[in-house]
Structures are given as structure tokens and as C-alpha cells.
Amino acid sequence: MANVKLAIVYYSSTGTNYQMAQWAEKAAKEAGAETKLVKVPELAPEEAIVSNPAWKEHYEATKDVPEATSDDVEWADAIIFSMPTRFGNLPAQMKNFLDTQGGLWAAGKTINKVVSGMTSAQNPHGGQEATLLSLYTSMMHWGAVIATPGYSDDSIFASGGNPYGASVSVDQDGNMVEDVEGAVKHQTRRTIDVASRIVAGS
Numbered sequence: 001m002a003n004v005k006l007a008i009v010y011y012s013s014t015g016t017n018y019q020m021a022q023w024a025e026k027a028a029k030e031a032g033a034e035t036k037l038v039k040v041p042e043l044a045p046e047e048a049i050v051s052n053p054a055w056k057e058h059y060e061a062t063k064d065v066p067e068a069t070s071d072d073v074e075w076a077d078a079i080i081f082s083m084p085t086r087f088g089n090l091p092a093q094m095k096n097f098l099d100t101q102g103g104l105w106a107a108g109k110t111i112n113k114v115v116s117g118m119t120s121a122q123n124p125h126g127g128q129e130a131t132l133l134s135l136y137t138s139m140m141h142w143g144a145v146i147a148t149p150g151y152s153d154d155s156i157f158a159s160g161g162n163p164y165g166a167s168v169s170v171d172q173d174g175n176m177v178e179d180v181e182g183a184v185k186h187q188t189r190r191t192i193d194v195a196s197r198i199v200a201g202s
């Protein structure tokens with residue numbers, strides 16, 4: 001299998017998507033991929049962050065995680081994006097990151113990146129699929145190769161059966177409801193597998 005460089009680009013306010021990103025990184029390393037785990041820049045004002053104890057705690061705990069840059073996108077053969085659902089859509093932080101890649105896009109450097117998305121929401125039908133479709137709309141403009149899980153493994157059923165990408169709901173205390181770890185790891189291995197075929201054929 002060709003060596004694959006995988007960037008895991010995430011946004012998380014209260015830790016759910018950070019945990020999913022960490023599971024993805026673990027699975028990727030086990031599959032022999034080179035990895036970068038990077039967070040997109042925060043945009044919310046400090047007052048908003050500190051007024052929510054869970055957000056403040058997570059923000060401080062992940063201060064040392066490197067911020068995602070265009071260099072990471074250029075470096076990667078494959079990218080897994082993980083972000084919470086916000087009003088049935090991408091969080092502004094992730095959209096801002098995508099929107100600041102116009103230079104790479106114009107230079108043709110987003111073409112053939114293999115991409116896949118993961119998300120979370122408070123409700124089981126709170127917009128997870130819409131969030132992933134929003135991501136994938138931008139990815140079509142990138143000329144990226146979208147690698148969704150479909151129903152390619154039993155782990156997808158255990159996590160709630162989202163074929164667009166691994167997703168999980170979180171309860172009032174911020175705890176994940178479904179068992180999504182297996183689906184995250186399967187999606188990661190599948191993304192790497194698709195990317196390795198593209199790298200090998202290039």
C-alpha cells in the first residue's frame with residue numbers, strides 16, 4: 001500500500017470532535033499513515049468561550065494543539081474533517097478555514113485530495129447529514145475525491161447508520177450517546193485505502 005499523508009483537521013468547542021479526531025489519528029497511525037492532527041483557528045470572542053465552563057476547559061486543554069494552515073492542506077494526500085453541527089451547518093470556524101484556502105484552490109492544489117467528514121450534534125436528527133453535505137459541497141469545488149463510508153462496515157450501524165460520515169449525538173452533559181469509535185476508525189482506514197490507490201496511480 002502506498003504511503004499516505006493524512007491531515008485530520010477539526011474544530012471542537014467542548015471536546016467531542018477532538019475525541020473523534022484523536023480516534024482517527026490512532027487508526028491512521030496503526031494503518032501506517034503519516035498524520036497531522038490540527039485544529040482550525042477559533043473565531044469566537046473570549047467572552048463567549050469563558051462564559052461556558054465546558055468550552056473554556058476544552059479551549060485551555062487544547063491550547064497546544066497546532067493550528068491548521070494551508071501548508072497542512074498542501075502536504076496532505078487525504079484530509080479528514082471533524083466538526084460539530086451548528087444550526088444544521090458547518091461551524092463558522094471550519095467554514096472560515098475552508099474559505100481561507102482560496103490561494104491553494106486557485107493554484108490547483110486542492111485537486112484529488114481524498115476527503116471525508118465526521119460530525120456531532122446534540123440531537124440524533126439535529127442536522128448531522130446536512131453538515132456533512134455542506135462540507136462536501138465545498139469539497140466538490142476543490143476537485144477533491146469524497147470518500148464516504150456508505151454502509152461498508154458493521155461499525156456504521158452501531159454508531160447510528162450515517163453513510164455520509166461518522167456522526168454522534170451528545171447528551172445534555174456533553175457525553176456521546178452512540179458508540180462511534182469503531183465507525184470513526186473504519187472511516188479513517190477507508191479514507192487511507194482510497195488515498196493510497198490515488199497516490200499509487202499518480
Ligand SMILES: Cc1cc2nc3c(=O)[nH]c(=O)nc-3n(C[C@H](O)[C@H](O)[C@H](O)COP(=O)(O)O)c2cc1C
Binds near residue numbers: 011015017084086121
Ligand atoms: C450555536 C450552536 C448551534 C448548534 N446547532 C445544533 C443543531 O443544529 N443541531 C443539534 O442537534 N445540535 C446543535 N448544537 C449542539 C452542538 O452540535 C454540540 O454541542 C456539538 O456537537 C458538540 O461538539 P463539540 O464537543 O466537538 O464542540 C449547537 C450548538 C451551538 C453552540
